[in-house]
Structure formats: C-alpha cells, structure tokens
Amino acid sequence: MKIMPVSMPKDIDKYFFNRVKDINMINTQISTIKLDIPPQLLITGYRGVGKTFLLRKIFNDQSSDILTVFIDLSEIVGRQKGKLTEEKVLKEILDSINKTISNDMTSYEKLCNTIKSHIDKLRLINYDFSDASHVLDIPIPVISDNYEELSKFVMELPQNIVDGSDKINGFLIAIDEFQLLKNIDNPEAFFWLIRSFTQKQFNVGYIFTGSVSKTSDIINMINGQEGAFGGRLIQINIEPFTYDETRQYIKEKSNNLQFTDEGFKRFYSCTMGIPLYINSLSSVLPNNIVCDEKIIKQTLQLNIDQVAIMWIYIWGRLSQGEKDFIIYLLENNGATRFTLDNELGYSKSSITRFIDSLLNQGIIEFINKEYVLADKMLARWLKIKYETNGFYPI
Ligand SMILES: Nc1ncnc2c1ncn2[C@@H]1O[C@H](COP(=O)(O)OP(=O)(O)OP(=O)(O)O)[C@@H](O)[C@H]1O
Ligand SMILES: [Mg+2]
Incomplete structure (x- = not known):
C-alpha cells in the first residue's frame, strides 16, 4: 500500500515528488560555494508547502565535499520548553556541526587538528574545561557566560573546517523556522552577528527558511534595506503544487x-x-x-x-488576544487596521503586537490594505468547529 506521509519520512526519496525547478534553482545558488561565493538564501512559503522537505532533500543530495547542517529551531523550542536564547541557538549549531563532521570519518584526523588549533587560538581567559562539551571528542571550553567567545568559536568553525580539509569545499547551514529568532532578546543583533561572520567566510552558506508572511517585520529585520543582510539574501518562495x-x-x-x-x-x-x-x-x-x-x-x-491537525497545535500556543484577532478576521473576511483599532476591543499597542506575531508566524497576510487569514484550512477548521460545537476552539 502506498502512503503519503504527513510528517518528515526517513526515506525522503521514496515520497518526494517533483520540485525539479526549485531544486535546480536552489542548487544553482548553492553551487557558488565552490567558487568562494557563499550562498545566502531566504526560503519562504506557506505552512506545509514543503520547505523543510525540499531543503532536506537538497541537502541529502549534495556531493560529499559539501557538508550540511540542518537546524530546526522549533525543535529546540519544543525540547527545552524554555525561552529561545542566542546561546541555545549557537550551541545547537555547534552540536549539529559536530554530528555532521563526526559522520564524515574520512577527514576525521585532519579535522581534529584543525579544531584543536582553532580552540588553541581562542584560549584566552575564563575557560573552564571541567564540564566540557565535545567536538570530535575534543573537549571544548565551557563558555556559557562568555557569549562573545562562544559566538566566535561557533561561527568561525565551519570555515575553519573547510580550510583545514582538502576534501571539503563548502559548508551549508540551514536554519529552519528562523522566524522563531524573533523571540530571542535581541534578534537584530543576532542577525548582524551572523552577517558579520559571513562577510569573512567564502565557503559557508546560510539558508534561512520559515513560514513567515512576505510582509512580516522579521523579513525586514533580516533582509530589508536597514536589515542585517540588506537585501543580499536571495529570497525564494516555494509555491504550492499547481x-x-x-x-x-x-x-x-x-x-x-x-x-x-x-x-x-x-x-x-x-x-x-x-x-x-x-x-x-x-x-x-x-x-x-x-x-x-x-x-x-x-x-x-x-x-x-x-x-488540519497542525492548526490544533498552533492554536493552542496563541494568546487569547491573537485568537480573538483571528476570529474577527474570519467573521469579517479580513479587516483594515482602522477597523481593527475601532472594533476589536483591544488597545492599539496590543493590536500591533498581535499583527507582528501573526505575520511572523505566517498566520495572517497583509493584502490590499487588509489583514486576512493566510491559510484557508485554518478558516475551515474554525468554521467547522463552530458549526459542530457552537463555539470556537478554546
Ligand atoms: N515535494 C513533496 N513531495 C511529497 N510530499 C511532500 C513534498 N513537500 C512536502 N510534502 C509533504 O508535506 C509535509 C509538509 O512539508 P514540510 O514540513 O516540508 O512543509 P514546510 O513548508 O516546512 O511547513 P512548515 O512551515 O509548517 O514547517 C511533509 O511532511 C511531506 O509529507
Ligand atoms: Mg518546515
């Protein structure tokens, strides 16, 4: 019996369909990494359109001289249940790099030396090796209270690995659900941090991906004129199947x-x-x-x-105000900011917060001066629930 999976299957190729054009387009961008031109991409698209699946497939199919690391920020948030911090993200990147290079045993010894010398260079002060994490079994310093050192170590590591191995020509890092970075204390600074390192790294490519609305402020923050990447991220939208x-x-x-x-x-x-x-x-x-x-x-x-199971989870995480906002859009087929300010029954500053949050999660869109629900399945789920139960899901 054939199955069409609703979660990420292990055997990607067995279930993956088409996307030939997207794969070619993204691979063309990625291939510049071998020419010392680091690709920097921003991949957007509706929830469930297949961004993660597509990137996983593309990463799986890279030649062995390109190392790939896939970081899913929603996993960190889910696993730790706490607030997302810069440190957690950096440590996740470090962990994933570690897993990737540990799998690549062919260059093991050389990489060890590279990493050791990289650590040596960093050996300045407040390093504590007692409760160390490991990269290829090399203990790395505990630098939890030294964010600058941690960020430098992690962000420079991929290029150092490329430089230290003649078999590796590039390092690709995907940051999935990047819109969650909005929740760290200073997302702007974090994007600038990544940007500042990418300028000196010719063989490390970053791919950000997430279900954000094209008009959300997080896109502006990362790639707008004033944003860290200032339009340098090549934006690719993944469309639904025709x-x-x-x-x-x-x-x-x-x-x-x-x-x-x-x-x-x-x-x-x-x-x-x-x-x-x-x-x-x-x-x-x-x-x-x-x-x-x-x-x-x-x-x-x-x-x-x-x-619509995805929406049950997402709905459960929304605040009452956000839910009221969504229900208002549903019942009125969208609304202008002016109407919302006057009719929704929340303060203007609260409404601004709802809008930011819902745009960043790709739940609403701003089209023709109106906010509307981005996903008809959410609307359908809410309507059917209302019809059957007499009230909206709480
Ligand atoms: N090209 C494809 N061929 C077959 N199935 C696909 C394809 N793309 C996506 N799917 C199916 O749709 C599901 C959702 O895809 P995926 O998780 O990649 O979406 P997404 O865009 O990353 O969504 P989200 O924004 O919620 O993370 C996958 O688990 C997979 O089963
Ligand atoms: Mg995804």
Missing part, C-alpha cells in the same frame, strides 16, 4: 485514489495544492470508490481535526 502537479502527484504517489472531475476540483480547492493537506486529506479519503464533490466535502467535514 493543479496539474497535484493531479500527477496523486497519480504517482497515492494509494490509487480516484476522482470525478468535479471531485478533483474540490480536492484541489480544499488542499490549495499544499502537500501537507494533500497528504492528510488523501489519507482519510476512501480508495475503493471514485470520489465526487460530495464525498470530498463530507470526508473533510468529518475528519477536519486530522486534516
């Missing part, structure tokens, strides 16, 4: 799902070509009958929690 791509995808990868023409149109409009929804709706559709419009509608209605 109608035809979705058709082809279902044909190739589904467990023999069948549709009438109208049924498929409905299926496409419900899933909006977003692979996450395509997969989750497919998993609840019957595969022994030809699905028409009515079956699609009913199945979605009955299984909305399963199809």
